[in-house]
Amino acid sequence: MFERFTKDARAVVTGAAEYAEGAGAGTVDAGHLLLALLDRQGSRASFALAALGLAEGRESVREALGEARRRAGLSQAETEALAGLGIDVAEIVARVEEVHGVGAMSGNRKGKGWWSGRTPFGREAKDTLVSSLRIALAHRDRHIGDEHILLALTTRPGVAAEVLADHGVTNASLTRVLYGEDEAKAG
Numbered sequence: 001m002f003e004r005f006t007k008d009a010r011a012v013v014t015g016a017a018e019y020a021e022g023a024g025a026g027t028v029d030a031g032h033l034l035l036a037l038l039d040r041q042g043s044r045a046s047f048a049l050a051a052l053g054l055a056e057g058r059e060s061v062r063e064a065l066g067e068a069r070r071r072a073g074l075s076q077a078e079t080e081a082l083a084g085l086g087i088d089v090a091e092i093v094a095r096v097e098e099v100h101g102v103g104a105m106s107g108n109r110k111g112k113g114w115w116s117g118r119t120p121f122g123r124e125a126k127d128t129l130v131s132s133l134r135i136a137l138a139h140r141d142r143h144i145g146d147e148h149i150l151l152a153l154t155t156r157p158g159v160a161a162e163v164l165a166d167h168g169v170t171n172a173s174l175t176r177v178l179y180g181e182d183e184a185k186a187g
Contacts, residue, residue, distance in 0.1 A: 004133070008043040008146040012036045013129070020119040023069075027122030030153055030160040031065045037150055038062065044147035048177045049169065057167050064166065068159040128152045128160075139179060147178055 005013070015036030020028040038058045040046045049055065121129075131152035136144045153160045154171040164170070 004136070004142075004144050006143050006145045008040060008045070009132070009144050009149055012040065012045075012146045012149055015039055016125065017119055017121075025119060027120050028125045029122050030124045030128050030156065030158055031069065033125055033128055033149060034153055034160045034163070035062065035065065037146060037153075040146055044145050044178065045150040046146075048147060048150065048174055051177045052169050052173055054167055054169055061163055061167055064163040065159065068163070124156070124158060128156055131155055147174075150174060151178070 002010070002013075012033060013036075016028050016032035019025075019032040019035045023032075025032070037045050037049075038061060054061070128149065129152070132144050132148040135151045135155070136142075136148045139148075141148070151171060151174055154164055154169065154174055155161070
C-alpha cells in the first residue's frame with residue numbers, strides 16, 4: 001500500500017511516527033497523524049485546511065489534542081457521556097495527576113527505558129490509513145495523498161474527527177474543497 005503514497009502522504013506517516021516517539025507514546029494514533037498533517041505546507045491537505053480557515057487555528061487543534069491525550073484519549077463526547085453516568089473525568093484526571101504527575105494518563109512511556117525501536121502504528125492509525133486508500137479509490141485517484149489521510153480522519157469516530165469538526169473541518173466541507181460541490185453532495 002505504501003508504494004501508492006505520495007511524497008506528502010509518506011511525510012505525514014513519518015511525521016506521525018516522530019510525534020509518537022517524541023511523546024513517548026506506546027503507539028502511533030490518529031492524533032499523531034493529524035499533528036503531522038498540521039505541519040505540512042504546500043500540499044493538497046494544507047491548502048484544504050487553509051481554505052477551511054484552519055491555518056489560524058492550528059495551535060488550538062494542537063491544544064485540543066493535548067487535552068484529549070491528558071484524558072487518556074477520551075473524546076469530549078465520551079467525557080460528556082461518562083458525566084451523564086456520574087463519572088467526572090476531569091476529577092479522575094486531576095487525582096491521577098496529583099499522585100503520578102501531569103500527563104500520567106496520556107500513555108506516554110518517557111523515562112520507562114524498556115523500549116527501543118520504532119513506535120508501532122495502533123489500530124486507529126492503521127484503520128485511518130486503510131480508509132485513506134478506500135477514499136482514494138472511491139475518487140478514482142491513482143495515488144494516496146495527504147488529503148486522503150485528512151479525509152479519512154474525518155470519517156472515523158474519535159478524537160481527531162471531533163477536534164477537526166469543532167474547528168469547522170468535516171468530511172463534507174473537505175470533499176467540497178478538494179473535489180467540488182457535486183461530489184460533496186454525492187458523499
